[in-house]
Amino acid sequence: MSVPLVFITGASSGIGQALALRFHRAGYRLALVARRAAELQAWVDAQGxxxxxxxxxxxxxxxxxxxxGAGHACIAAQGVPDVVIAAAGVSxxxxxxxxxxxxxMRSVFETNNLGTAATFHPFVGPMTARRSGTLVGVASVSGIRGLPGHGAYSASKAAVISYCESLRVELAGQGVKVVTIVPGYIDTPLTRGNAYGMPFLMPVEAFADQAFRTIDAGTSYRVIPWQMGLVAKMLRLLPNALYDKAVSGRGRKARQTR
Incomplete structure (x- = not known):
C-alpha cells in the first residue's frame, strides 16, 4: 500500500506548518510550499x-x-496527492x-482567493481521473459576518467559503471531496498582533489535530473550535441593527504601514 501524500501551501508558519507536522505524524509524505523555501527546508530538517x-x-x-508550476512539479516528483490544503493566507x-x-484589497484577494483556486488547479483533473482525493480550503469565521477594519479579509474569506461550496457541488459524484475549514481565533503569528479580544483562542497544535480529523473524515464544512461555530451561527441570525450595535465599537485590525 502506497504512503499517502499531502500538498500544503503556507507551510512555513502558522496553520500550514502545524498541519504539515500533524500529517507527518499520521504517516503522510509531505509536499510543502512557501515563498521562503530555505526557511521551510530548515524547519523540515529540524523536525528530523x-x-x-x-x-x-x-x-x-x-x-x-x-x-x-509547484503543483505540476509535485505531481512529477511525488505523484498526485491524496490531500491538497490551501493554507496560505494573509490578514x-x-x-x-x-x-x-x-x-x-488586491493583495489580500490575490493571496486568499486566486491563490486558493490556483493551488487546486493542477490537481482537479488528475484527482477526478483517479476518482479520489480531497481539496481543503481554509476560510475564517471572519468570513461569516463582516468585522470593522476587516473589509478585505472578511470579504476574501466569505469568498473562500462560497468558492469551496461551488467546487464541492461541481465535483460531486466524481470521487473528489472538498472540505472547508473555518478557523476561529488560532494562536499564530497572524493573530498575535491583534489588539482586541479573541474569544476561545486555540493553540495551533490543537487546531491542527481537529482539522486533521475533519479532513480525514471528509466533512464538508467545519468551524474550529466548535464554540466559535455556535457564536458564528448566532451572529449570522442577529438582525443587522443588533449586529451593528454589538460590533461597531470593536477594535479594528491594524492597517499595513509603509
Whole structure:
C-alpha cells in the first residue's frame, strides 16, 4: 500500500506548518510550499523528517504560474496527492477611505482567493481521473459576518467559503471531496498582533489535530473550535441593527504601514 501524500501551501508558519507536522505524524509524505523555501527546508530538517518523506517547493500563491508550476512539479516528483490544503493566507487591516488600501484589497484577494483556486488547479483533473482525493480550503469565521477594519479579509474569506461550496457541488459524484475549514481565533503569528479580544483562542497544535480529523473524515464544512461555530451561527441570525450595535465599537485590525 502506497504512503499517502499531502500538498500544503503556507507551510512555513502558522496553520500550514502545524498541519504539515500533524500529517507527518499520521504517516503522510509531505509536499510543502512557501515563498521562503530555505526557511521551510530548515524547519523540515529540524523536525528530523527524512528526505524521502518531504519535498519543499518554492512558490508564491499570488503568482499563478508560480503556484501552478509547484503543483505540476509535485505531481512529477511525488505523484498526485491524496490531500491538497490551501493554507496560505494573509490578514491586513483595511480602510476604504485610504486610497493606498485599495492595493491591500488586491493583495489580500490575490493571496486568499486566486491563490486558493490556483493551488487546486493542477490537481482537479488528475484527482477526478483517479476518482479520489480531497481539496481543503481554509476560510475564517471572519468570513461569516463582516468585522470593522476587516473589509478585505472578511470579504476574501466569505469568498473562500462560497468558492469551496461551488467546487464541492461541481465535483460531486466524481470521487473528489472538498472540505472547508473555518478557523476561529488560532494562536499564530497572524493573530498575535491583534489588539482586541479573541474569544476561545486555540493553540495551533490543537487546531491542527481537529482539522486533521475533519479532513480525514471528509466533512464538508467545519468551524474550529466548535464554540466559535455556535457564536458564528448566532451572529449570522442577529438582525443587522443588533449586529451593528454589538460590533461597531470593536477594535479594528491594524492597517499595513509603509
Amino acid at each position: 523528517i527524512a528526505a524521502d518523506r518531504a519535498a519543499v517547493y518554492a512558490a508564491d500563491v499570488r503568482q499563478v504560474d508560480s503556484i501552478v 491586513i487591516g483595511f480602510d476604504t477611505a485610504e486610497f493606498a488600501d485599495l492595493e491591500v
